[in-house]
Amino acid sequence: MTTDVHVRDLRYFVAVAEELHFTRAAEKLYVSQPALSKQIRALERQLDAELFRRDRQGVALTAAGAALLPYAQRVLAVWAEGAAALAEVGAAERSTLVVGMSTSPGRGGLLPAIRSRFTAARPEANVRLRQVSWDDPTAGLADGAADVAFVWLPLPDAERYGWTVVAEEPRLVALLDTHPLAARAEVDFADLVDEPFLALPPDAGPLRDHWLALDERGGQLPRIGAEIASTEETYEALVAGLGICLVATGNAHLITLGGVITRPVHGISPSRYALAWRREDGVRPLVRAYAEACRLVAPMRSADSP
Amino acid sequence: MTTDVHVRDLRYFVAVAEELHFTRAAEKLYVSQPALSKQIRALERQLDAELFRRDRQGVALTAAGAALLPYAQRVLAVWAEGAAALAEVGAAERSTLVVGMSTSPGRGGLLPAIRSRFTAARPEANVRLRQVSWDDPTAGLADGAADVAFVWLPLPDAERYGWTVVAEEPRLVALLDTHPLAARAEVDFADLVDEPFLALPPDAGPLRDHWLALDERGGQLPRIGAEIASTEETYEALVAGLGICLVATGNAHLITLGGVITRPVHGISPSRYALAWRREDGVRPLVRAYAEACRLVAPMRSADSP
DNA sequence: CTACGCTGATAACCAATGGCTATGACGACG
DNA sequence: CGTCGTCATAGCCATTGGTTATCAGCGTAG
Structure with a gap:
């Protein structure tokens, strides 16, 4: 037998323990009262313990319920913290764009120009440059180490990427x-x-x-x-x-x-130098914005894939 | 959207995070590898965060996964504590017999005699005596305040109770x-x-x-x-x-x-004085043992219900 | 004293979940 | 080059978690 619970059931339990009233607790939880009743009973069955005593004068915690309550509350608190931490990481990741490159693009301040246009459009975003070894022609796109990358065309697995040419050089x-x-x-x-x-x-x-x-x-x-x-x-x-x-x-x-x-x-x-991205990332706001900044700074004929 | 998780999923997550290997983690968790894969993916989808990076050289935690891990471990620890506390309460309750009575049974050391027989048979058990007001003829059986009770026959709702007569007195x-x-x-x-x-x-x-x-x-x-x-x-x-x-x-x-x-x-x-119990409790070891002790001490003709 | 209202419990039903086995894709390695 | 080992996917099925409708007990107001 497993002793695992669903955190939701603990929420239900805590709500009923705090209200001492199934119907009110159910309203607060946005579920129907029978659903709440059933879940609490299921929890009691699973834990093999009577958590509430239901009698004439309403609902009361049993000794077992009282013993469990503080732990249930702590679990909810810890999990809320964890979820918040996760959201924070997610937000940071979503607002960070990793730019892969083999050697520096150079070319007369290309990178600073792109960067300033990009941060003008997306002030909240962070840009991280990432040096990638020459044996990866996608400069980190393939293995996810970069979100966008400066690469030489043609790319292997070309159908997996979109790009915009930033320079064509003999x-x-x-x-x-x-x-x-x-x-x-x-x-x-x-x-x-x-x-x-x-x-x-x-x-x-x-x-x-x-x-x-x-x-x-x-x-x-x-x-x-x-x-x-x-x-x-x-x-x-x-x-x-x-x-x-x-x-x-x-x-x-x-x-x-x-x-x-x-x-x-x-x-x-001649060779064509391009900014590239994974095709499935073409919709990400930061990726679009960076590509747009590239187009404005280096207005070559765009060989983008749709 | 709910952010609730199943504690089981956190167990799975922690196991994979510790092993960094789905198949081995699945063995440790006694589930099949596809089930584990599916659950982890479902968790990732639910949390809208990539927890692991699976590539050529095995499995690695992402930033999000690393951020979540300590919280997941704390949730598991807190819940384990809670379950232990619950088990403790359960054990204590299961080993405690509440004996209800209106006035003391008296009758020449009846109660001490029963108690000593009972504790001889069930040394681990605790007996709690509970005085109940005279307006409850079941001396606490009806509302669950007592597990067994000394009562005068006849009882109301007689079909709900079993009993054994301990004295018949003019x-x-x-x-x-x-x-x-x-x-x-x-x-x-x-x-x-x-x-x-x-x-x-x-x-x-x-x-x-x-x-x-x-x-x-x-x-x-x-x-x-x-x-x-x-x-x-x-x-x-x-x-x-x-x-x-x-x-x-x-x-x-x-x-x-x-x-x-x-x-x-x-x-x-004459009046008949009896030890009674709720019929559904007739199977509980402590209730049986106490009733048996009563029969031995006061060997009246037994009017037990089956 | 009956009728009603409010409590939690139950029934019947339905979509989603969580597990299984079998199989697939893919890189590593002999 | 084939085989092994990895994780992912497909198809299947029992269980779960929710819904609405309804019941049973009980206190209370006409």
């Missing part, structure tokens, strides 16, 4: 200043196809392919010089001569440090 | 020593029919009739000199000359104080 090639091609002001992708490339982790899926420019190779597989999972690794790998890599114009400054230069590349498509 | 007449009949050693009831009688309260029903010897009056109503509700009142009414009254042999000594005497009466039936 891809450059990054290489050592001692590389034979470094002498040219611009290079053609055809000159790069046999070079060893630095690649994202295999987990990155279509994104890895994109930065290897797989589409532009006509089915011929690239040589992989190394795998990289951060800006620093990329720079070190370049300097070590493990390979070359493509990089978005807006990110070029991150690696053009000592010995590394970038050059425009002909023959490959 | 009725005496009590009167002042200055009364004309006081000179006789014995009197005939016919000599008393026109005397004013002291009577029990009307509430006493058949018992009042019995002590007025209504059956022996052939339909002629008695004169009522006064109504009495205690030994002291009876004595005072006798001394005041308000009337005479019948009294059981075993009770004679209670009122034969200064100026009051008793005389045997011919022509009326």
Whole structure:
């Protein structure tokens, strides 16, 4: 036998104990009097104890009922506290937007501009930025670590996400200043196809392919010089001569440090940088507001999904 | 919407939170894993909060779950305390027998004898004696104030009670020593029919009739000199000359104080004194044991009801 | 003294709940 | 690559918790 009760039954019990009157208690509880009677009897049966004595002159607590009453009240109080705490957490979570990103979006104050527009529209909201490792091309959307994220298109499982493009940038090639091609002001992708490339982790899926420019190779597989999972690794790998890599114009400054230069590349498509969200979150007010702020700040042609 | 939960669901929640593993928690709780899953989801839906995050690497508490956990544990603890308190009261009540009586049964140590037999058979039991006013002929059985009671037969609502006779005693007449009949050693009831009688309260029903010897009056109503509700009142009414009254042999000594005497009466039936109980209590171990002790101590022919 | 009103209890019914078994989806791992 | 182990889902059924309608006891007002 279980000794568990429904908290509702304790509410009923306390109400009757306080009113000492079933009909009045039932009104206060917004249930019918028979329902209350039945529940109290069921409680008495379950606890194997007579809680009330009903006789001519109304209703009275028995010894068992009197013993139980303070505990029932404490249970109700504790549970009310717990529910309040839960509501508080819920409110805080609902008012916090987590923005995922791999490297900082940079791009001339993009993030502060979005942020100020967003907080103007939603002053009560909090924004948390979250750095996500490069092996997650969704920058935290997939596992729920982020509510919205700055990502490179295309996304894997594209049908699960909505997005709005914030920048479209030509891809450059990054290489050592001692590389034979470094002498040219611009290079053609055809000159790069046999070079060893630095690649994202295999987990990155279509994104890895994109930065290897797989589409532009006509089915011929690239040589992989190394795998990289951060800006620093990329720079070190370049300097070590493990390979070359493509990089978005807006990110070029991150690696053009000592010995590394970038050059425009002909023959490959530009990259699209976007703010993305899980499709089912498209209705959340904070998500909508953040996406709207992005559109206003970076008014590209919107490739949103409906 | 109600925010009430079933305590069971909190048990489930706490178990999963502690195990961080549905299947193991389900085993510990002796329910199937789907049932547990369903209940947790229902709880989450009811509270409108995600309590657990289920992903690849198992189950983890969310912020909401972590916030709720301590309250859930406190609710369980408080309720466990309450249930324990209730059980304690229940045990105490179950081991206590309340014996109702109007005046003390007296009769040469009847009560101590019964008590010692009873406690020999049920050492764990407590006996509480309870004095009940004369206007309740069931001496507390009717309103639950007593579990068993020493009463005079016949009882009102006789079908509701079982009993065992402990004494059968001739009725005496009590009167002042200055009364004309006081000179006789014995009197005939016919000599008393026109005397004013002291009577029990009307509430006493058949018992009042019995002590007025209504059956022996052939339909002629008695004169009522006064109504009495205690030994002291009876004595005072006798001394005041308000009337005479019948009294059981075993009770004679209670009122034969200064100026009051008793005389045997011919022509009326004796009285039967019994231990009675509510019929539905006939199965309770303590009630059975007490009745058995009565039978052993006062081995009258038993008029028990089955 | 009867008729009424108010008490809590009961009956009959119905939707929702809570449990079960069987099965599915999916990642981990040999 | 198949199998195992995880949690989720589906379909089923008994129990629960609510409803309205009605009853039985009892005090009280005509």
